[in-house]
Amino acid sequence: MLFRQVQKHGDNFSYVIADEAVGDAVVVDPSFNAGELIRILQKERLALRFIINTHGHSDHTAGNAELCSMFAGAKTVVHRLSRVPADLLVDDGDVLYVGAVPVKVIHTPGHTPDSICLLVDGKKLLTGDTLFVGECGRTDLPGGNARSMYDSLFNKLLRLDDDVEVYPGHDYGVRPSSTIGEERRSNYTLQPRSLEEFVEFMRTP
Numbered sequence: 001m002l003f004r005q006v007q008k009h010g011d012n013f014s015y016v017i018a019d020e021a022v023g024d025a026v027v028v029d030p031s032f033n034a035g036e037l038i039r040i041l042q043k044e045r046l047a048l049r050f051i052i053n054t055h056g057h058s059d060h061t062a063g064n065a066e067l068c069s070m071f072a073g074a075k076t077v078v079h080r081l082s083r084v085p086a087d088l089l090v091d092d093g094d095v096l097y098v099g100a101v102p103v104k105v106i107h108t109p110g111h112t113p114d115s116i117c118l119l120v121d122g123k124k125l126l127t128g129d130t131l132f133v134g135e136c137g138r139t140d141l142p143g144g145n146a147r148s149m150y151d152s153l154f155n156k157l158l159r160l161d162d163d164v165e166v167y168p169g170h171d172y173g174v175r176p177s178s179t180i181g182e183e184r185r186s187n188y189t190l191q192p193r194s195l196e197e198f199v200e201f202m203r204t205p
Helices: 034-043 064-070 146-154 180-186 195-203
Strands: 002-006 014-019 024-028 047-052 075-079 088-090 095-098 101-107 116-120 124-128 165-168
Touching: 002 034, 014 034, 014 095, 014 101, 024 034, 024 095, 034 064, 047 064, 047 095, 146 195, 165 180
Parallel strands: 024 047, 047 075, 075 088, 124 165
Antiparallel strands: 002 014, 014 024, 095 101, 101 116, 116 124
16 A cells, blocks of 8 residues: 655645555545645556545645546545535545555544544544644634534544554644554543533633
8 A cells, every 4th residue: 555645835734545556546635735646646657536635624625626637537525514516425434445445434523514534444544634643623613613523532533543543634743643542642632531621621722
């Protein structure tokens, strides 16, 4: 499996995942990195099958149109609650295949109602703006909800194995990636709290 974390412009991370044996690829959150993503796909001679957005904010969907124009047949993918026009709508538990590589959708509302995380091959978790290295996503923007974020973090993501690798949507932490175990131990937003304590915590500047 080919896996690339791409950061060419700004602090947004984009991702390329591919089954090199068959030459199929998926791009997650093209953002402002479309030019570099195109370069990688062409250099590796990969056919782009899916463009997945972890949520509908423009800093993640930027680049969708450019990639679609370069790779005819690539399908845009969003959660069914998203307002972003797309070819394919997904929901919690759905699995897309890039060749033989499974990409499982985990619906993680909180930052936005349509936020999703992607578990790649059971080993790598692309967390969008739900979980960062050392931080979690904001819930004070339109559509944000601290109660939903609590459920997404504590009842979904923290139930994954400690060795699952975490790859966020932004370069906000001390390093570009982490693990569920490391975030469980060191991320101050993930320290044990009741739902009401977490909601109050997220209200605090």
